[in-house]
Amino acid sequence: xxxxxxMEGPVTLSEEAFLTINCxxxxxxxxxxxxxxxxxxxGLQLLLKATKADDKGSNKGFxxxxxxxxxxxxxxxxxxxxxxxxxxxxxxxxxxKIIFGKGTRLHILP
Amino acid sequence: KAGVTQxxxxxxxxxxxxxxxxxxxxSGHRSVSWYQQTPGQGLQFLxxxxxxxxxxKGNFPGRFSGRQFSNSRSEMNVSTLxxxxxxxxLCASSLRGDRGADTQYFGPGTRLTVL
Numbered sequence: 679x680x681x682x683x684x685m686e687g688p689v690t691l692s693e694e695a696f697l698t699i700n701c702x703x704x705x706x707x708x709x710x711x712x713x714x715x716x717x718x719x720x721g722l723q724l725l726l727k728a729t730k731a732d733d734k735g736s737n738k739g740f741x742x743x744x745x746x747x748x749x750x751x752x753x754x755x756x757x758x759x760x761x762x763x764x765x766x767x768x769x770x771x772x773x774x775k776i777i778f779g780k781g782t783r784l785h786i787l788p
Numbered sequence: 789k790a791g792v793t794q795x796x797x798x799x800x801x802x803x804x805x806x807x808x809x810x811x812x813x814x815s816g817h818r819s820v821s822w823y824q825q826t827p828g829q830g831l832q833f834l835x836x837x838x839x840x841x842x843x844x845k846g847n848f849p850g851r852f853s854g855r856q857f858s859n860s861r862s863e864m865n866v867s868t869l870x871x872x873x874x875x876x877x878l879c880a881s882s883l884r885g886d887r888g889a890d891t892q893y894f895g896p897g898t899r900l901t902v903l
Contacts, residue, residue: 714894721792721878721894722831767831775844776821776880776892778831 681705684768684779691758692787699753699782701742701768711735711744711751712769712776722767725753760786790815792881792895800901806867809898813860813881819843820862821892822854825876834877837862838884866900874902 684701691697703711710729714722726735731746740755751768763786768779793812801807813820821844822834833846837856854864860881866873876899880892 719896721896722880723894724891727891775833775836775846777833778823780830 681777682768682770682779684766684782686780687765687783688785689782690785690787693760694757695786697753697755697758697762697784699766699768699784701751701753701779703749703751703768703770705749705770708746710771711742712771713740713742713751713753714767714769714778716765716767716781718764725766758784758786760788762786792879792893794877794879794895794898796898797896798899798901800903801869802903803869803871805869806865807869807900809864809866809877809879809900811862811864811879811881811895813862813879814893817881817883817893818860819882819884819890820856820860821880821882822862822864823878823880824848825878825897826874831878834864869902871902874900876900 681704712727713725715725716722726737728735728744731744733744735742742751742753765781765783767781769776795810819838821836823831825831835854836844840856851867856862876897878894878897880894882890882892884890
């Protein structure tokens with residue numbers, strides 16, 4: 679089965695709103711965790727990553743903290759912009775493969 | 789440094805045909821992974837090559853195959869195409885592919901449509 683579960687979209691927010699996209703995973707040991715973003719018509723770009731428990735990954739105002747106790751890696755941003763509209767994928771390394779969540783489409787309204 | 793490039797960007801084939809997709813990784817990267825992206829199944833791992841050897845494989849039928857050349861460029865082949873093979877095929881490269889902790893850099897993808 680799928681090792682990564684993320685909230686289904688689409689998520690629609692107004693500009694400057696607070697964003698949370700939930701992600702939980704199942705994996706043994708201490709996998710590396712990632713958030714990727716896909717803008718329309720493009721491939722995936724790494725947004726941020728964390729490689730050990732309690733690590734916080736951050737980039738472009740986005741943050742996610744590796745929570746081993748809750749097996750979660752929720753993505754947050756304090757004030758979203760229209761340019762953040764994209765599909766966001768949570769991913770986990772398992773058995774040397776990257777397993778992706780289904781993706782969450784984010785729409786930001788001006 | 790140039791990013792990951794994939795050719796062609798768009799492809800239309802008919803059922804039963806075969807297709808070859810190409811991926812050129814970032815210079816110096818030795819690991820190349822392939823993914824299939826569809827609206828229904830999301831992103832699914834196909835296989836990974838490292839130093840010309842297939843190191844990892846996903847759950848796809850044998851119609852899907854790949855190879856990697858000595859310059860790290862990789863090709864993916866799909867034989868006897870089916871309608872369900874219509875998808876965006878993404879290639880990603882990384883420096884070592886070291887247990888997934890290595891950052892993967894994705895290309896723009898090849899959009900395959902099977903009629």
